[in-house]
Amino acid sequence: MLVKLLLIALLILAAWLLFSKSFNRSSRQRSLAANSKRSAPPKKLISLLNGDTAAAHRLFDKAQQRNPGQSSQWYWEKVTWDLERDRRW
Structure with missing residues (x-):
């Protein structure tokens, strides 16, 4: 028992x-999934990419994969900062 x-x-x-x-x-x-919702890309980033919003979203997705758990705003700032850094000589 x-x-x-x-x-x-x-x-x-x-x-x-x-x-x-x-x-x-x-x-x-x-x-x-809630974090993955992204807002519209900032105008500064679109300007750096010559209007290529698809590229902006690809960069956002890649940043999100490499740095999970951040806010949408953080990813846009990261993508913009990385792009500006990579274009400096």
């Missing part, structure tokens, strides 16, 4: 651990 109770308790614990991990994973994915 005691063995059955311990087995049931172990199964409940295992189910709870699996549920909590999947819950944490899905909430983390939701927060990443």
Whole structure:
């Protein structure tokens, strides 16, 4: 009888651990999706790219992959700063 109770308790614990991990994973994915929403690129960046908004969005996506967890504003500033830095001689 005691063995059955311990087995049931172990199964409940295992189910709870699996549920909590999947819950944490899905909430983390939701927060990443919320962070991935990007605003319009700044005019300064578009000017540096000669009006190429597609390039601006590609640079944004790449910066987001390399530096996860930042705000949309941060990524636009990072992309603009990197582009200006790379064009200096």
